[in-house]
Amino acid sequence: MNNKIIIFLKNFSYTLLSNLLSMVISVLVTLIVPRLIGVKEYGYWQLYLFYSSYVGFLHFGWNDGIYLRYGGQEYRDLDKRVFFSQFYMLFILQITIATFIMITSMVFVKDENRVFILQMTSLCLVLTNIRIMLLYILQCTNRIKEYARITILDRVIYCSLVIIFLIVGIREYKSMIVADLIGRFISLLYAMNDCRDIVFSRICDFYFSYKEMIENVSVGIKLMFANIASMLIIGVVRFGIERAWDVSTFGKVSLTLSISNFMMIFINAVGIVIFPVLKRTDEKYFSNIYVIMRNCLMVVLFAAFIIYYPLRLLLSAWLPKYADSLKYMALLFPMCIYEGNMALLINTYLKALRKEKMMLKINFISMALSILFTLITTKILVNLDFAIASIVILLAFRSLLAEAYLSKILQIRLLKDIFLELVLTLTFIVSGWFINSWYTVIIYGSVYLIYLFIKKNDISNTIYNIKSLVKS
Numbered sequence: 001m002n003n004k005i006i007i008f009l010k011n012f013s014y015t016l017l018s019n020l021l022s023m024v025i026s027v028l029v030t031l032i033v034p035r036l037i038g039v040k041e042y043g044y045w046q047l048y049l050f051y052s053s054y055v056g057f058l059h060f061g062w063n064d065g066i067y068l069r070y071g072g073q074e075y076r077d078l079d080k081r082v083f084f085s086q087f088y089m090l091f092i093l094q095i096t097i098a099t100f101i102m103i104t105s106m107v108f109v110k111d112e113n114r115v116f117i118l119q120m121t122s123l124c125l126v127l128t129n130i131r132i133m134l135l136y137i138l139q140c141t142n143r144i145k146e147y148a149r150i151t152i153l154d155r156v157i158y159c160s161l162v163i164i165f166l167i168v169g170i171r172e173y174k175s176m177i178v179a180d181l182i183g184r185f186i187s188l189l190y191a192m193n194d195c196r197d198i199v200f201s202r203i204c205d206f207y208f209s210y211k212e213m214i215e216n217v218s219v220g221i222k223l224m225f226a227n228i229a230s231m232l233i234i235g236v237v238r239f240g241i242e243r244a245w246d247v248s249t250f251g252k253v254s255l256t257l258s259i260s261n262f263m264m265i266f267i268n269a270v271g272i273v274i275f276p277v278l279k280r281t282d283e284k285y286f287s288n289i290y291v292i293m294r295n296c297l298m299v300v301l302f303a304a305f306i307i308y309y310p311l312r313l314l315l316s317a318w319l320p321k322y323a324d325s326l327k328y329m330a331l332l333f334p335m336c337i338y339e340g341n342m343a344l345l346i347n348t349y350l351k352a353l354r355k356e357k358m359m360l361k362i363n364f365i366s367m368a369l370s371i372l373f374t375l376i377t378t379k380i381l382v383n384l385d386f387a388i389a390s391i392v393i394l395l396a397f398r399s400l401l402a403e404a405y406l407s408k409i410l411q412i413r414l415l416k417d418i419f420l421e422l423v424l425t426l427t428f429i430v431s432g433w434f435i436n437s438w439y440t441v442i443i444y445g446s447v448y449l450i451y452l453f454i455k456k457n458d459i460s461n462t463i464y465n466i467k468s469l470v471k472s
Contacts, residue, residue: 014148015272021152025159033162034255035319037171043251045173048117050238050254052180055125056132057228058097062090062213063129064227065220067136068351072279075141084201085209086216087133094129098122120177127184134191137198142276146194150187158183223356229363230342233394236370240378241387252325253388259315260332267297267340271348278352286349287410288465294345294414295462298421299455301337302448305428308333309440330432331389334425338392338399346402349410358405366398396425417458424451 034042056063066086070078105118131150138147161179192199234257242250274293278286308329316323350359373394377387400418407414424447431443452459 014145018148018151018155022155025155028159029162032166033176034251034322036166037173039248039251039321041171041173042255043247044113044117045176046251046254047114047242047247048120048173048177048180050235050242051117051121052124052128054228054231054235055121055128057224058125059090059094059129059132059224061217061220061222061224062086063132063136063216063220064223065216065218066133067140068219068223068354068356069216070137071140071351072276073141075137075143078137078141078198080197080201081205082209082212083137083198085206086212087130087199088206089208089213090133091126091130094126098126101125116174117177120181123181124184127181127188131184131188131191134188134195134199137195138191139272140276140279143194144273147272150191150194153190154183154187156183157186219356222360223351226356226359226363229360229367230398232367233363233370233398234391236367236374237377237387237391237394240374241384244378244382244387245384249325249384252322253328253384255319255322256325256328256332256388259311259326260329260335261339267336267344271344274344274348275351278348283353286352287412290345290349290406290410291412292462292465294341294417295455295458296466297340297344298337298417299452299459301340302421302424302451304336305333306441306445306448308428308432308444309438327433327436328385328388330429331385331392333432334392334428335395337421337425338395341399342395342402346399346406349406350402353409355409359402362398362402362405365401366394369397370394392425392429396422417455420451420454424448 033045037045099122101122102119105115105122109115109118135147135150138144138150158179161182162176165175165179238250238253238257241253278289281289312326312329315326319326347359350356370390373390374387377383377390403414403418424444427447428444431440435443
């Protein structure tokens with residue numbers, strides 16, 4: 001077998017294991033915690049997770065610049081003195097920002113629960129962003145095994161502490177937040193040990209390398225803003241829901257979003273491995289690799305939709321307090337198709353081709369539409385159904401716009417595939433929303449079989465190409 005394929009499969013197995021473990025932990029926490037704690041307590045916990053999901057942007061693209069500039073290089077070839085200085089310069093910046101957030105939250109926020117959440121978010125900011133630098137260094141230099149270990153350690157500690165707290169009778173959301181922070185802290189220490197030749201050096205080696213910082217920020221800030229805009233596509237809608245309805249409704253919607261995102265675990269595992277591989281691959285092979293991976297991704301993701309109705313029945317029985325919100329899975333499940341395509345293929349390719357400026361434009365347009373849709377659905381219509389449905393519409397629009405641009409660069413035609421995927425998506429949404437019975441599975445399953453029949457030649461060619469790629 002091709003040696004590069006062997007290395008790829010090994011790295012993929014590491015990331016898949018870490019992401020599958022994260023998924024299992026997410027499933028356990030997502031299904032067990034809301035059953036044991038109150039709906040309001042769960043809402044506050046989701047609010048912390050919501051806020052903490054944005055702390056990664058307060059390094060202002062510093063880490064993203066490192067990821068883009070050094071992607072594909074060997075770890076042993078990095079200038080350790082430069083990275084030693086960059087690490088502690090970033091640490092100083094994050095401490096300063098966290099202190100500012102803590103002080104302003106105590107002065108301007110009146111709700112004690114929100115003050116606590118903001119203060120814990122500021123601690124999360126420091127732990128997360130300096131750990132991200134080390135994780136990005138490991139990831140972009142293809143040290144995937146170490147990257148996976150750190151990710152696994154973080155989630156295992158977090159889950160273990162949550163289980164311990166629940167067993168001893170602690171039902172407060174604050175304990176869940178503390179468990180998350182402890183997991184991040186210990187995994188940070190482990191990451192520092194893996195990169196000890198960067199983190200632990202002589203004090204005399206430190207210098208304020210402003211030129212390196214500016215280069216990293218100037219390169220990474222476009223990617224950072226693109227990622228901010230990407231997260232705000234859903235984040236703006238969630239914020240609008242949190243403002244227009246109560247924290248309990250926000251928690252219920254967040255639960256449904258979490259369940260709908262489980263399939264992204266596998267996709268992210270592949271995406272982590274692909275970037276450094278693409279950076280070391282001749283661009284003339286990009287188009288062929290893209291078509292192969294896209295065909296595999298879509299066939300698998302659309303097949304997974306068949307579990308929707310039985311999964312909804314099981315979750316409604318297990319979490320009766322959330323049964324009314326689980327109907328939104330019919331609207332939100334398809335987000336995996338468009339988010340998955342963006343995360344695994346489109347974004348990875350655009351980063352490898354250094355088209356982060358175009359990523360920013362596409363995500364900014366989608367974010368602007370998200371703001372408009374949120375104002376209409378939460379302020380004018382005040383309709384929760386429309387607000388949630390807008391999430392899938394926005395993600396589909398962004399994916400189609402980005403893929404249209406990328407297909408021109410790669411010189412590939414995807415109109416037939418996009419049309420078939422839209423038909424499948426609409427079939428799933430309409431049958432899942434309006435037919436609350438096993439007929440949903442029959443209708444969608446029948447249309448999916450027709451899709452496979454139409455795509456049979458593409459699937460056969462994909463299998464042949466994969467075999468050729470493995471052997472060559």
